[in-house]
Amino acid sequence: MIKNIRPDNYQHLLTLIDQETFYVFAGGTDLMIRKRQWQGAERRFDKPIVYISHLRELQGIREFNDHYEIMACATQTDVAESTILPEYVKEPISKMATPPIRNLATIGGNVVNDASVGDSIPLFFALNAEVVLRSVHGTRQLKMHEFIIGKYKTALAQNEILEKIIVPKEEIDGFHYRKTGLRKASILSKLSVYMLYKGRGKKLEDIRVVVGAVNDIPIRLRTAEKSFLENRDVDKLVDAYRQQMNGKDDKRSTKEYREEITCRLIEYFLGEVLS
Amino acid sequence: MKITDKLARVDVRDKIRGKTQYIEDLSFENLHYARTLRSTIAKGKIVMIDYPKNREGIWIIDKEDIPANNDVAMIEHDMPVFADNAVNYYGEPIALIVGKNKDCIIDFMREITITYEEDTPVFEMAQARELHNHIFTDHTYKKGDVAHLAHDQVIEGVYKTGYQEQLYMEKQGVVGHLDGDIATVYGSIQCPYYVKNALMHCIGYDEDHVRVVQASTGGAFGGKEEYPSLIACQVMVAAIKVKAPVRLIFDRREDVAYTTKRHPAEMIIKSYLKEGQIVGMECLVDLDAGPYLGLSDVVLQRSIFTLIGCYQIEHLVVRGRTIKTNNIFTGAFRGFGAPQSMFALEQHMNQLAEAMELDPIDFRRPYFVEKGMETSTSGRFNEDIYLNDLADRLIEMSDYKTLCQKREANTGIGVAFIPHGGGFTGSGEAEHIKAVVKLKKRNDGFVEILVSNVEMGQGAQTALSKIVASVLDIEIERVVYENPDTARVPDSGPTVASRTTMVVGNLLFKAATQLVGRLEESGEIVITEHFKQPDYVVWDQETMCGNAYMAYSWSAILAKVTVDPITLEITCTDIYGVYDVGIPIDEDLLLGQIHGGVVQGLGYCLMEQMHSKDGKILQDSFESYTVPTTCDIPRIHSDWIENKYVDGPFGAKAVGELTLVGVAPAVATAVADAIGKALYQIPVTPEGIMEVTKNA
């Protein structure tokens, strides 16, 4: 019989995961599919489960002077319909999955699961977001691109929980976001491009370009972004990203399509930003 | 009630509030559950199966338990109920593991090991065609003399279509139950008598000791036409051995991966032209049938008899083949071979028009068939045909002239003209089905319809009830039509081939006519009607000559698409359709068939990509096999003309499949128009568009 534990409180959770290896179950929209089973039969989990979505400490979205905090168990709907978060955070989240999934799936789960098609991670890369990880021993804070190491591989230690995501308040004038899939709704991304900018045309001061779903982890090239601010050379930036792409042929799409269309979108968005 | 009255469907309020009982909602005492043990290779022999020693609470049901014949009675008897040492496709059923506790069954199955002696499977049709014994059937029919045709130009195209999964919302499910000495199967099924015949053959019981009851069915589209016969036999064998009711309901991924699908097809259409006129055509249709024949030859026949579509071509050679491979075995799906051959033909016609720089509708008109003309199989079109009127109405409805003149960037339009023969091919109705219907005036004043055709969402319960109520001019509430139970209903044939309204409905029309004026009589009256082949349907199955179908329905479709200039994503913005289905028995039911057929056809063309690799279906879930959502649908504009068919109830003809067939050809052509490149394959995807346009 698998252990199913519902911790009484946050401290209890931290103690549990310090002592044993668990499946940490937030929304469960990924785990319940991975462990799918015959209708009516028990899900077979090969590790004990600890549930966290009921813990108060992990819920909510807060605004501070210089940053926002999205707690790990805030759902995708919480973010998409938030009255305090900016549009450039809400929009990509509002396009994930379907309404009933968004009502259950958590932001923390999407980040920790770290699938290549996880649509929240690219925007956190662009926003210079940081993660706060907590264990019985205290907290650590990592930049998102330090936390996301590879496909399904994060820097989360076995006894740590992702507590919250810190999104700095920045001066952003606008954003572009596009993802493509097999149909118009309920899609797993073949590719995505997320771009933030400050200033436009000649007054462009800041540009951030993140490619999602093509590689195992998002692609953001700060050096290329800096160069672009200096030389405004669209082709050069596109090339820099193209060099890093390692798209695959799979049951949804092809390497060629993913890489080519990503480049076209970057080019198009940059053109818009420069005009 | 009058046939032109508007009415609400008779079956819906219980469905809306979740009260309708589908197969998984029915209760049985001492119910046991079954799960299928499947082959994990595509071709070879089973050397040994190692079952766990502890079998407490577990029953293993396999070929050893079959009382009479280990094969599913279809046209051939080549498909076993349980694999008999040889396996021929990945996922082929070897046994049912049965018990009362699902967790125990899963534990047990995890410990099973099967040792195989693998053989070399064949997955490509191109390869299979060259091998000995890999062509199940090969038919050719001819007209005129193509071989000696004077011509000055030949235009040929090779066309391909892929798998399509029915993806009914309710998964396959059956319950087998030895009720006293009556072997009874309940199931989500289209054809109770197909299942009954299969059971009789498999377990060896006679017709008085086999009973099949349809449970309310959550969609079928052909996927529950022949397939349930296999699983019905399996659960019935299990129920006999276990001496308790046994239920088999598939997981969704299991259903997608291992049940019948639309046949992938490779087709060649070759036109011989003289001074810009088509004087002859040669066609070849190859269907991937998988390892067993099943209904593939019937699918093939409809595929080739629906050629040459709406056109009069004097000199013809049409050939079709069912190819044996070790891919999933394929079967019935709405359209039944016509979506494939009509995709090829209509693409070809549009490509010819393009080559000759003619408007695609103007190009077609001179070839449109008319009453009295010869069909492609040398029969005769016996009824009025209004293809020019359909074309005119389509042009008007879509503002075609403006569409053609004002070409918006990244937009394309495409047309297709499609016939669909109602009922079984040729003499099928008369020689194989021999439909019988009964209409009973009961003592309680109700009039009961006794047929074996099922309600599976298409509206059969409402349509047939409406026909009877209209003939008798009574309220629809006085008509009773329950889910068919072979213990109570005669064999009026399967719910397939768009025959339910046209053929069965007509028999009920005749039966009801005999009850007119008799409803006030005391006592029970039962009217029986037998199908009689109209004398204008003459068909020789040997030579494939004569009237392939009793009557045809027709459609004219126009699709409008936009292609995103950056991402190449395709959006179908509008579908215009004009239909000749005789008359609609009910306008809302007709609209339901139009909308549903359009969206399934759209999915077939653009979104429903299914590949098989090493015999395994790659897209086996709702997540990877993407059907249209509410955000993917076009605006649908539809209209119909009245063209009563003398042998249809109130003049009605076939509806259910016609509405799907024309969509993929029209949409694919529209995409080709938008990108300026001919397309030869569906599904049409952004990746595919990028491929064909990159060398431009």
Next chain:
Amino acid sequence: MHNVSFILNGEAVTVDTSLSKRLLDVLREDFKLIGTKEGCGEGECGACVVFLDGELVNSCLLPMNSVVDKEVLTIEGLAKTNRYQEIEDAFVDAGAVQCGFCTPGMVMATEYLLNKYKRPTEEQIQEGLSGNICRCTGYQTILTAVKTLFEEVDSL
């Protein structure tokens, strides 16, 4: 095994179950509420949607742990309300039901839209139902039914 207490269709209930058992299975097996269905078991088709504390969720993905002390509303519970009758009539009048398997889920999603919006755009209605797949109707009549339930729908 745990005693899980929650509110089901307005009534306080307790069920002895595993915390990881799916709400869908508990509803169908323990409470014999058959209106909620498994179409895919993976949260993709919407046939299993219920309300959890007023939020529309896929019950095939919901372990009983997530239901503890919460309120669950299924189609059977909704069917007792006046609003349900309006929805039912709208679906009947529009011809929005064919095989019926997706329909309870569509009704639940419709209720969700009615709670969420006063004056939705057509796009919002389509998006709101995008988690419910129908294979029979092609959606047109379902969208028509839903639109008639709003006093005004903005089309762009």
